[in-house]
Amino acid sequence: MKIGVLGTGDVGRRLASELAGLGHQVMLGSRTADNPAAAEWAREHRGSHGTFAAAAAHGELVVNATGGLVSLAALATAGAANLDSKIMVDVSNPLDFSHGFPPRLVVPPEGSVAEQLQQAFPRTRIVKTLNTMHNTLMTDPARVPGPHNVFVCGDNQAAKAEVVNLLKSFGWADRQILDLGGLSAARCVEPLVLLWISLSSTLRTSDFNFAILR
């Protein structure tokens, strides 16, 4: 599949690398066409790189791995036409680091970044997932033993099913994938990042994850 990954940070490069390794044709998108990190990634992973618009145009499926505070602007740059009718996997978290550490959570008026993006790009099928863990765990769930979970939500069932298949290709088992329903559940999982940050300090590791036990 042709996949565009927006965002060249740790999360974007991790997901792009995994997807390229699985045989997908991945273009890494950044604000500028000559981003050195993106160019280096493309050389090392037999992928390509370009602007947000180029990566969005390239992808049959698009991953939003930009920071949650700038996602709306990044997608505007990518262009609605380039995102039209496509599945977008939103892994972003709306964290404000401008006041130091720990960062503050910014809750958009729409309730969550995912809902904000969905309202701005109604013809894109947004699925929220993977935002509640470290990027190394996203593509290698076996780093943490036991029945820990990845949450998924979105308004389009077919899009969600496709994203679930992608998660399975990363190594997530069916019983680990917890479907929370419509995209409004994004407002329940985006705040989890604050607890994640607190726990990473307490536990002194990033190899942990949330689980729902019953």
Place this chain on the structure above:
Amino acid sequence: MKIGVLGTGDVGRRLASELAGLGHQVMLGSRTADNPAAAEWAREHRGSHGTFAAAAAHGELVVNATGGLVSLAALATAGAANLDSKIMVDVSNPLDFSHGFPPRLVVPPEGSVAEQLQQAFPRTRIVKTLNTMHNTLMTDPARVPGPHNVFVCGDNQAAKAEVVNLLKSFGWADRQILDLGGLSAARCVEPLVLLWISLSSTLRTSDFNFAILR
């Protein structure tokens, strides 16, 4: 121990019943001195009931089981002098049901209800815990098998240790009790209630809990 429980809802009555059953002298506090639910509870559980002020004055330790949106007002009614130097176990969640279901989370400017209360009552030693699960699980953790967690945070170590002992008396094992550090971590756990509500719809049960697996 003499314990005052503020709030006569399901959570307050559940905690008051458990504490009375453990042999503590419990007074259930409500806005008015003649609350019928509180009177009935007192009859059934060999406890007492009264106003917020009476219950706070009675308690060597005080539990805040009022709704998070009205906790500040309830504690003001209870009176700073009646809470002076006491441990307060804050189990509240700041949920706004005025727009229907699901409720919205209200984040106070201080970051969390617990921090808001701590700033307003600096001589009270507030410990946040138990707000991330159904009230039946609070006092009966064995309802859910496995290594699920209860979070604890607070700025005073001695107060936190005493609350940890209280949790153990409810049946929580050492390894289940996760100390998140200072009270500012309350801003990380209060939003969990939104995910809890979402999950209770998805899973169609309240017998579940969060776990941190590593």
